[in-house]
Amino acid sequence: MVKKYSFSNPIETDAVVKDIAETEWKDGVFRKEGNSFHYTLRPGEIIYGLGENVRGMNKRGWRYVSECADNPNHCEHTSSLYGAHNFIMVGDGVQKTCGLFVDTPGRVTFDAGYTDIDELCITMEDGNYKLYLIEGASYPDVVKEFRELIGRSYIAPRWAFGYGQSRWSYNTADEVREVAAEYKKRNIPIDSIYLDIDYMERYKDFTINRDTFADFEDLVKEMKEQKIHLVPIIDGGVKKEDGYDVYEEGKEKGYFCKDEDGEDFVIGVWPGKCCFPDMLNDEAREWFGDKYRILIDKGIDGFWNDMNEPAIFYSEKRLKKVFDKMEEYKTANLDVNTFFEMTDLIGTISNNPEDYASFYHNYKGKRYRHDKVHNLFGYYMTRSAAEAFERYVPEKRILLFSRASYIGMHRSGGIWQGDNMAWWSHLKMNVKMMPSLNMCGFLYTGADVGGFGADTTEDLVLRWLEFAVFTPLLRNHSARGTRRQEVYRFSHVQDFADVIGVRYQILPYIYSEYMKAALRNTMMFSPLSFIYEGDALAGQVEDQLLIGENVMIAPVCEQNASGRVVYFPERMKQLIFRKGTVAEGIVYEKGFAYVDMPMGSVNIFLREGYLFPVAKGGKCVEDVDFEDLTLYSFGEEIKPYEYYLDDGETKDFNIESHVRMLSC
Ligand code: MIG
Numbered sequence: 001m002v003k004k005y006s007f008s009n010p011i012e013t014d015a016v017v018k019d020i021a022e023t024e025w026k027d028g029v030f031r032k033e034g035n036s037f038h039y040t041l042r043p044g045e046i047i048y049g050l051g052e053n054v055r056g057m058n059k060r061g062w063r064y065v066s067e068c069a070d071n072p073n074h075c076e077h078t079s080s081l082y083g084a085h086n087f088i089m090v091g092d093g094v095q096k097t098c099g100l101f102v103d104t105p106g107r108v109t110f111d112a113g114y115t116d117i118d119e120l121c122i123t124m125e126d127g128n129y130k131l132y133l134i135e136g137a138s139y140p141d142v143v144k145e146f147r148e149l150i151g152r153s154y155i156a157p158r159w160a161f162g163y164g165q166s167r168w169s170y171n172t173a174d175e176v177r178e179v180a181a182e183y184k185k186r187n188i189p190i191d192s193i194y195l196d197i198d199y200m201e202r203y204k205d206f207t208i209n210r211d212t213f214a215d216f217e218d219l220v221k222e223m224k225e226q227k228i229h230l231v232p233i234i235d236g237g238v239k240k241e242d243g244y245d246v247y248e249e250g251k252e253k254g255y256f257c258k259d260e261d262g263e264d265f266v267i268g269v270w271p272g273k274c275c276f277p278d279m280l281n282d283e284a285r286e287w288f289g290d291k292y293r294i295l296i297d298k299g300i301d302g303f304w305n306d307m308n309e310p311a312i313f314y315s316e317k318r319l320k321k322v323f324d325k326m327e328e329y330k331t332a333n334l335d336v337n338t339f340f341e342m343t344d345l346i347g348t349i350s351n352n353p354e355d356y357a358s359f360y361h362n363y364k365g366k367r368y369r370h371d372k373v374h375n376l377f378g379y380y381m382t383r384s385a386a387e388a389f390e391r392y393v394p395e396k397r398i399l400l401f402s403r404a405s406y407i408g409m410h411r412s413g414g415i416w417q418g419d420n421m422a423w424w425s426h427l428k429m430n431v432k433m434m435p436s437l438n439m440c441g442f443l444y445t446g447a448d449v450g451g452f453g454a455d456t457t458e459d460l461v462l463r464w465l466e467f468a469v470f471t472p473l474l475r476n477h478s479a480r481g482t483r484r485q486e487v488y489r490f491s492h493v494q495d496f497a498d499v500i501g502v503r504y505q506i507l508p509y510i511y512s513e514y515m516k517a518a519l520r521n522t523m524m525f526s527p528l529s530f531i532y533e534g535d536a537l538a539g540q541v542e543d544q545l546l547i548g549e550n551v552m553i554a555p556v557c558e559q560n561a562s563g564r565v566v567y568f569p570e571r572m573k574q575l576i577f578r579k580g581t582v583a584e585g586i587v588y589e590k591g592f593a594y595v596d597m598p599m600g601s602v603n604i605f606l607r608e609g610y611l612f613p614v615a616k617g618g619k620c621v622e623d624v625d626f627e628d629l630t631l632y633s634f635g636e637e638i639k640p641y642e643y644y645l646d647d648g649e650t651k652d653f654n655i656e657s658h659v660r661m662l663s664c
Contacts, residue, residue, distance in 0.1 A: 002145055005131040007035075012364060013376060015103050015408035016132070017151035025131075029090075029098055035127050037100070039090055039120040046093065046529065046539055047112050047120060048139060051085025051440035052405070052417060054078045056542050057432045057527050059088070063114040067107050068375050068404040070311035070351055072419030072453055082309060082418035083405040084108075084375035085440040089142055090120060094533050096135070099142040101149070104129035105373040105406065126372065139530050140523060143439050147521035153410050153443045154386075155518050156472065157397035158648025159229055160302060160444075161511055162191025162621040163500050165486055166231075166477035169198035172212040173219045180228055182488045188497040189504050189619045192302065192399075193223065194477065195232040203271030204239045206246055206291045208298075220299035227620040229302055231399060232295060236308035236381055237274035240266055246291060250277055255284035257359045257370065265359035268314040269307060276310055279380035280363035280373060288381070289388030296392060302399030303385060304416065308378035309404040315355040322349055378404025379412075386412035395650055401473065407440050414444025416473055422451025422482070427464050428557040431543055434471065434525035443517055443524055446473030455483040458490040459559060459599060462499060466602050467555035469503040470547055472514055472524075494579075495600035502577045502602040504617040508626050512644040513548035519644075519655045524548065532569040541567050550610040550641065556597050563596040572605040573634035575612065582614055584632065608635040611664055613643065621648075633664045 004020040030037045041047075047059040054074055055062050066084035074081060086108050091097030100122065102108050107125040115121065132149060136142040147153070165183070170176045176193055183190040199216070201207040208216045223230055238247050238256070250256050251264060256275035259265040264275050278284040292303065322345055329342045356371045363373060370377075382402040389398045400413035409415075417433060420426040430447040437445050449468045450461040456478065465487075468474050478485045487496035503510075517524040526546040528538035544554040544567060554566040566588070574585030578601040588595070588605070597603045606612050611633035618624040626645050640663040646652065 001135050002149055003133045005133070007131070008128040010103065010128045010130045011105055011368070011373060013103055013105050013406065013408055015406065016149050018149050030100065030133070035125075036121055036123040041090070041113055041118050041120055044536070045090060047088060047090055048527070049085070049088040049099070049436060049439050050110060051087070051407075051437050051442060052081045052083035052415065052433060053085075053436065054081065054429065055432075057435055058542065059110070059112045061113050061117070063112065064110045065107060066110070066375060068309040068378060068406070070307070070309050073421070082378075082403050083415060085405070085407055085437075087146060087407060087440050088120075088122070089139060089439070093139050093529055093539070095137055097137060097139055097142045099134035099136070099146050101132040101134070101146060101407070102129055103132065105376045106371070107374070138533060140526070143523060144521050146439070147441055150407055150441050151411050152521075153441050153518045154400070154413050155397060155515070155651075155653065156399050156414060156444045157301070158511060159191050159621045160399040161472060161507060161514070162474070163189055163503060164192035164194060164231065164475040165190060166194030166475055167196065167484070167486070168478070168480045169196035171198045173215060176219060176223070176230070179486060180223060180226055182486065184226065186488055186493055186497060187619065188487060188493075189500050189617075190228060191620045192229040192231050194304065194475065195230055197233055197235065197270060199232055202239065203235065204241065204244055204246070205234055206294045207244075217298050224299060227622055229399070230300060231302040231304060232300060233304050233306050234292070234385070235270055235306050236310045236377065237267070237269040237271070237276055239271035240273040240275050247275065249287070250275060250284075253283075253287065255281065255287055257361060259359055266316065267312045267355065268316070268319070269311060270313075276359070276377075278361050279377055279384055280361040280368075285380060285384040286387070289384035292385050292388050293392055296398075301396070305378070305382050305385065305400070305402040305413070308381045308402060309351070310377050312351050312355050314349045315352070315358070317358075318349060318352050318355055322346065375406045378402050379406040379409035382409050382413045397649060397651060401444060405442070410441030410443070414473060415442055416475065417445065417447040419452045419479070420448050422454040422456035422460055422478075424460060424557055424559055426451060427460065427467065427555070428543060430464075430471075431467060431545065431555055431557065434545060435523065435527050435530075438517065438523045438525050443514060444472045446471035446475060448475065448477040450476050450478060450485045452477055452479050453482065456485050457559075458492070461485055461487065461490065462492075462495055462599055463556055465496065465499045467553070469499060469506065469602060470510065470553060472510070474503060492600070498579050498600060499602060501580060501617050504621070504624050505577065505582070505614050507621065507624050508613050508615050508629060508643070508645070509548070509550075511648070515644040515646070515653075515658075516548070516642065516655070519653055528552070528567070528569055535569050537567060538569045550607060550612055552605040552607065554595070554603070554605065562598050563594060565592055566595045566605070567592055568605070571608045573608075575604040575606055575632055577602040577604070580617070582630070582632065587634070606632060606634045609637055609639055610634070611638050611641050611662065613641065613662060629662070631662060631664050638664050
């Protein structure tokens with residue numbers, strides 16, 4: 001059951017799609033004090049939710065702040081990542097479970113047993129907000145109700161479930177051709193190559209650098225012939241440059257965010273000086289979205305939206321302040337205090353709260369200071385593109401994912417998990433984040449495989465791929481200046497080809513599970529506790545996941561490990577994908593066991609009584625024969641599998657006509 005509460009004058013975010021009558025607040029399991037809601041945690045109780053965040057699936061024991069932030073160096077102590085996902089669940093997960101969604105575009109703090117280890121305290125910075133309280137029996141029940149409330153998740157075209165190669169940046173058309181050729185030459189499957197900012201003319205959205213991508217249109221065509229989709233990046237800021245049509249139009253029509261005095265707000269981001277299109281303003285949003293047509297007309301059918309927290313490198317005002325202060329330090333004898341004061345000051349240049357409080361939006365006919373609606377910017381940028389696609393190519397699915405997000409955006413596009421690091425701990429974090437994101441409606445998601453920042457290692461990329469072949473977005477991406485990590489650059493290239501190949505063998509299941517999760521508001525990646533209710537040990541497992549109902553995975557996330565200890569909440573049979581073949585491994589009894597998982601193999605644990613369909617594979621998604629399946633099963637009585645299959649391109653999502661039963 002969902003109850004809706006409204007406090008003062010909430011700003012409408014369009015996160016929720018259902019009309020629900022409001023109820024008067026009365027303290028229950030949550031107690032209201034000012035703008036805070038308190039909940040007493042019982043020993044061992046789990047807190048789930050919060051989407052994109054650091055730490056465990058169980059969010060207990062830290063404080064998280066919903067405030068979309070560009071933080072490429074995030075660690076355990078980070079409080080905010082790129083998305084703001086205000087949905088949280090508490091309870092026993094069996095009989096009485098409670099979900100809470102705080103709908104407000106401003107800052108929200110989830111103190112999940114940080115200040116007081118026995119208490120969850122949720123605090124809104126602003127007194128205007130809506131609250132949705134969802135009471136159900138189990139976690140999956142509450143998730144389903146919540147997801148019905150927020151509407152159907154974005155559905156990507158099926159080709160976007162293939163493997164993608166990215167790099168900041170492929171600098172020329174020939175470099176792109178070379179990447180494609182290296183993959184093709186070695187028979188490594190691939191479906192997409194990403195274009196980072198350098199395809200643009202001096203980082204100007206919707207332009208092409210004709211010095212380096214002279215024959216862009218031909219390149220797109222050529223790649224299409226090789227069944228490779230090019231996916232360009234679009235940034236949240238528009239370069240301030242006279243004569244640049246997007247800038248000139250935006251300026252003339254008044255579509256940019258304004259400063260206090262009503263002048264276009266100018267900040268420094270990637271291309272230097274920039275203006276932010278007011279994505280929250282209906283007209284500006286329509287205008288910005290229509291610009292994507294420029295690339296669609298060139299044959300592009302996928303985009304990634306970046307820097308839309310929005311990230312601010314510097315504002316002119318702030319920069320001046322810092323420079324002035326630096327003058328003072330020049331002559332000072334810097335001691336421990338002043339030296340750190342100075343280095344801290346430099347740290348205040350980017351993404352400064354004062355800057356976020358110094359520009360304005362025109363949202364639903366009213367003027368709002370940016371910090372009051374901060375968490376909506378990435379959401380509305382992505383919505384702007386999605387709405388334009390709906391107008392321009394209504395029949396066609398276009399790939400679209402964003403860096404920043406708010407709940408509600410899950411209807412318009414997916415997300416990637418922002419700038420991570422080539423760390424084993426970030427691989428583990430990728431695993432843990434999948435279910436939390438699913439709870440909040442984000443299904444089309446994945447992390448930068450191999451790690452974005454820092455130099456990676458061959459084994460990290462391979463182990464990461466062994467996990468990522470299960471994630472809807474499967475993309476190898478890395479930052480400028482780091483070690484190259486296209487898989488053909490490593491010593492054991494065949495291992496990479498084999499592991500990526502597994503994606504194309506298991507694609508029928510991955511796609512079918514994704515579609516069912518989207519169309520039925522269910523989880524694609526579940527924590528073990530979602531299915532093994534009441535199993536206290538299952539509730540503590542943080543690095544194993546169920547995918548759909550049928551299988552469990554237990555990725556190896558430690559360097560130099562050739563296997564790991566796995567918890568089996570029931571009897572399961574190991575399926576080993578290695579060198580293009582599938583071997584049926586041994587049956588593991590309920591309990592703990594050490595499982596050997598040498599590098600270059602993908603391991604799936606099949607539940608007793610379930611089956612798992614496997615295709616022959618292919619060199620790209622289009623190649624995969626979704627009808628020619630081998631069904632692996634384990635047990636005496638096998639539950640038929642509800643297999644979802646559609647054309648993967650159009651928007652006929654009628655589940656009844658696309659689901660059929662597979663049985664052994
Ligand atoms: O901060 O476009 O997260 O994926 O490669 C630099 C360059 C801006 C941040 C994105 C990253 C991308 C990079 N961008």
